[in-house]
Amino acid sequence: MQYAAPRGTHDIMPDETPLWHWLEEKFRRVTRLYGYQEIRTPVFEHTEVFARTSGESSDIVRKEMYTFEDRSGQSLSLRPEGTAGVVRAYLQNGLNATMPLAKLCYIAPNFRYERPAAARYRQHHQVGIEAIGSQDPALDAEIIGFGRHYLDDVGLTGTALSINSVGCPNCRPAYREALQAFLQPLLPRLSEDSQRRFETNPMRILDSKDEGDRDLTADAPVMLEYLCEECQDHFARLQNHLLDLDIEFEVDRRLVRGLDYYTKTAFEFKHAGLGAQDTVLAGGRYDGFVEQLGGPPTPGIGFGSGMERVLEAMAADGIRPVASGPRPDVFVATMGEAAHKFGVSVLGQLRRDGIASEMSYGSRSLKSQMKQADRSGAQLALLLGDDELSKGAATVRWLQTSEQQFVELDELPRRVKELLDATREAPPVSPAPQE
RNA sequence: GCGGGCGUAGCUCAGUCGGUUAGAGCGCCAGGUUGUGGCCCUGGAGGUCGUGGGUUCGAUCCCCAUCGUUCGCCCCA
Missing domain, CATH: 3.40.50.800 (Anticodon-binding domain)
Known part of the structure; x- marks a missing residue:
């Protein structure tokens, strides 16, 4: 074979495109029901846009971005996640001035330089939505409800929803200190990975897959105990909305997010048949994000869902909705x-x-x-x-x-x-x- | 980035304890019907045995490297 597609990328061949169209249509239908409008942003942005918002310490920025210089020497990067570009476009086009609440959706490829594995690719495709402009927990419930609706329509009724609150800039620093104080004496006994996390992202230690770590941190303080009044109230009201909407969920006190910009609500839908990469749809609230990109203080919340993962989960569940592509008459x-x-x-x-x-x-x-x-x-x-x-x-x-x-x-x-x-x-x- | 498995035809896979022309099923093409598809029969095309190097009289098989893939970790959709 002379040439193969670059590592971690794959061709979607004519016998598969009908299935992709089907999935896209499932998503679009839900966007119409919930009133989300499509936005299309460039596949690359100034590197700053991602570096600023994802957090300098996050793995995505540190080692996973496809970054290159163009002929004029400016640094550009292929989009590693959906939110940053959307918020940039939101500000650049003045939606903050014209739309009190911008409800946006997209279907787009993302790029991350990481080692490919099952359901993890260097170019993968996500459907996603973002709602920018409201702090109402009812909006959090809408976003999560959208995710549930979409996965149900696709046929993945067995996906489990976990939610948590990761606090806000008011309450997180105190929690971080308390957590580090708790972990300090345990440090030598923690796994190598977790020792590294101690500085970069101590909250991740609670999410470690290492059993020893899990035992050691069984009694560690959790964010929920340190939430400020506002965050506490927000989280309580979200749960009530979810109950009203008959959306089943579980509070996972150890659930954290990889990207620094998340505040308050964090959530994940997981599928049992996928192995290590089992998250099929995930997102959260990012109330400080717009400001970080130079806009006025504006709350926002959204999710992303990997299409390859959803398709694999469907395959694992034996869901095969489309037999073939278009036929001539x-x-x-x-x-x-x-x-x-x-x-x-x-x-x-x-x-x-x-x-x-x-x-x-x-x-x-x-x-x-x-x-x-x-x-x-x-x-x-x-x-x-x-x-x-x-x-x-x-x-x-x-x-x-x-x-x-x-x-x-x-x-x-x-x-x-x-x-x-x-x-x-x-x-x-x-x-x-x-x- | 770290550790393990795997790489034989378009696809799914057999095989060679190192030996001459590497096989099957499916798919594809053609013929059986010089104007008629699905079933059946017959035949055909298609492989540098992932790539490069090494050991050997001889390597698809053994060794090393490399690329790809896969499972786990990191991380994440």
Whole structure:
């Protein structure tokens, strides 16, 4: 093999795109129900945009960004996550002045230079939403409810929702101190990874997968005990809204987020069939974010959901909603050069009449063309040969029943449409995609 | 970035205790029907056995490196 796609990237081939379209449509439908409008931002931004907001210490900024200089020497980076670019666009286009609450959604690729693993890629695709401009916990509930709705529609009803509050700049510093005070004496006994986290992100230690760490930190202070009044109230009201909405959740006191910008609400939907990369949709509130990008103090909240992960979770659950891509209505088969030439113009006419049509190129036997017609999934085959040409007609063959008839050429579009309509009213026994 | 598994046809995989022409099923193409698809039969194309180096009379097989992939860790969607 001469060339392969770069490590951690993958091609989405024609036999898979129908499934991607299906998933995108599931998402778009929910965006309409909840009133989120699509935004499309550049695939790269000034590196500052991400460095500023994700936190200089986060792994994403430290070692996972695709950063490069353009010809003028400015530093640009491929988007590693969705929120930063959206907020940048929000400010640049003055939505803060024109939309009291901006409800935005996107479907876009993200890029991270990390070691590929199951359901983790260097280029992956996320659907996501952001709501910028309100601190109301009802909005947190809407965002989480959106996530639940989307996953349910996709068929992943078994995903478990965890929520937590990670506090705010008022209460987190005190908690961080208390946590570090607790961890200090344990430090030598913690895993290597956690020793490193002690400085960079001590809250992550609570989330460690190391069993020894888990035991040692069983009685560690948790953020919930240190929440300021405002954060406490916010978290309580969120839970009430979720209960009112019949959304099942569990409070995970150790749930944290990797990016520095999160405040208050953090949440994750996990799927059991995925192995180590089991988070299928995750997000949280980021009330200090807009300010960090130079805007006025503006609260915001959103989530991202990895499409590759959702598709793998679907596969693990045996959800296979789409059988195949679009099929032509009509397949034109010809015999002889004159008929082939004529077939080309018939094909063009059918298409102008709105009938999806194909034909065979190169000189293939009729048998081979019929085989192609069969595999194309077309309902009708149109046969053109010397007989038809001399009579000014075409043979129209209904592929399911093998019935066929001569049709005058000027009758053709009308007759073909009639036959196709009849088929649609009484759908044949083809394996219908399950909804 | 760290540790382990795997890499044989388009796909799923067999195989060689190191030995000459590397196999199957599916798929693809053609013929069996010089104007008719699905089933069946017959035939065909398609492989530098991931790549590079080493050991050997001889390597797809053993060793090393490298690339890719996969599982776990870090981190994350």
